[in-house]
Amino acid sequence: MKSLLERLAAGEVLIGDGAWGTLLMTRGLEPGEAPEVLNRSRPEVLEEIARLYLEAGADLITTNSFGGSPARLRRYGLDGQTEEINRAAVAAVRRAVGGRAFVSASVGPSGHVLKPYGDGDPAEIGAGFERQIRALAEAGADLVCIETMIDLAEAVLAVRAARAVAPALPVMATMTFERSRRGFFTVMGASVEQAARELGEAGADILGSNCGNGSEVMVEVAREFRAHTTRPIAIQPNAGLPEPRGGETVYPETPEFMAEQAKALVLAGVGIVGGCCGTTPEHVRALRAAVA
C-alpha cells in the first residue's frame, strides 16, 4: 500500500470519517462518562462504528482516544490505564478495517490551560502526550491525528511528542478557529498563519482545522492555510453550528450541502476532507461521492 504522505503528494484527495460521540451515545455512552471507557468495556461498539465509516467510504478512520492523554483521563481516575485504553482504541479500529483504511490515532487537548494562564505544566503535559502516543503507535496506528487544539503551545507539545516517540508515523495537526472581524483565530489567540508556521516547524506533516465551524466557513480557513503552507491540508468541519430545536440540538448541514462545500475545499487545495461534530456516515458517503 502506498503511504499516506505519498498519496497526498500525488494529489489524491482522501476522505476522513465523521463524528463518533453521537454514535457512541446512541449505543449507550452516558453523558459525563469518559468515552474512552468503552475501548475496553465494549470494543465491539467501536468496531461497528469504524465499519460504518469504512463502508461510507472513509480512507482514514479515527480512534476513540481523543481524551486518552493521562491528564484528561485523570479526571475520571483512569490515568493509570493510559496504555491499555489507547492500545484498545487502535486495536478495535484495526480489527474493523484491516488494511483498507488508515488508522488515525486521535490525540485531543489535555483539558488544562497551560501556565502562565492556567495550571497546566508544559513538561508534564508533553510527557503525557508522549505516553499516550507511544501506546497508540505500539498498537499499530498509521498516523497521529492531533486535533481540536486551541492553544498553539499545547499543539506544538503534542506534535513534538509524536515526533519524539513515533518518528516513523506521519503527524496531522488541526486546530479550531473562530471567525472574528480581524480574521480567524483560536480562542487562545493563534492565527492560521502562526499555526501553519509553528506546527510546521514542530514537525507536523499535515496541517489544518477541525471543529468549530461549518463547511462553508472552513473553505475560508482552508484558503488561509494554503496561503501559509506548502504541506498537505486537512479540513474536518462540523455539520454547521448546533441549533436548539424542541429541547434537542440539531446540526443543520445536510450531507448534500457539505458535499458541495467539499468541492470548494478541494479547489482550495485541501488533501483530506472529513467531518467533525454532527457529521454522520451519510455525510461521509456524500463527501466520498463529491470528490471521487
Added chain:
Amino acid sequence: MDILKEIAASLERGEDDRVAGLVRQALEERCAPLDILNRGLIAGMDVVGEQFRKREIFLPDVLIAARGMYAGLDLLKPLLAQEGVPSAGRIVLGSVRGDLHDIGKNLVAIMLKGAGFDVLDLGADVPAQRFVDAAQEHGATVIGLSALLTTTMPVMKEVVELVRARGLAGRVKVIVGGAPVSEAWAREIGADAHGYDAANAVERVRALVAAGA
C-alpha cells in the same frame, strides 16, 4: 490618573500583578472598598469581557484579568464584610452534569462575588439534583447553570423541572448561560433568565432577586 481608573486600566492591560498593590494604595488613600470594587475592579472586568466578546482580545487576556480581579477581591472581601455591606443574595452555581467547561462559570462566579452575592460554587459536572438539593439546604434563591456543550444543555431542563417538581418554582429562580445557550433556549425550557456574559449574568441575577423573595 484617578486611582480607581488606574485599577480598571491595569486589569484591562493584563497587569494582574499590579492590581493588588493598586487596591492597597486606594485603601491608603481612603477610597471606600465598595467604590474600589465597583469603579475599579468591576469596571475593568466589564471592559475586558466586552473586548473578549468582540474577540479584540483572547482567552489568555481574560484569564490574566480574572487573576487580577481575584487578587483585588481577596483584599476587599474582609473589609466589605466589616463595613456590613449586606449580601446581595445567595446563589448556587455550577457547570451541569457532563460538562467540564468551567472557565466561563468561574468568571460568572467572580463577578457575582464582586457584586456582593454569596456564591456557592458547586464546580463542574454537577447533576441536576445536586443543584436543587444545595439550593434548598443553603436557602439560595437563585440557581445558576452553565453549559458549553449542546449535549449537556438538556440537563438545564432537568433542573428547571426538578425545581417545579419540588414545588420551589417562583421561590428558587434558574438562570442559564454558556456559549451555546440563548434567550430562546431559556424560554423553551422554562428557565427564568439567560445571561450572555458575566456582567450580564450579574444584572440578570440582580433582577431575579429583586423580583423574587
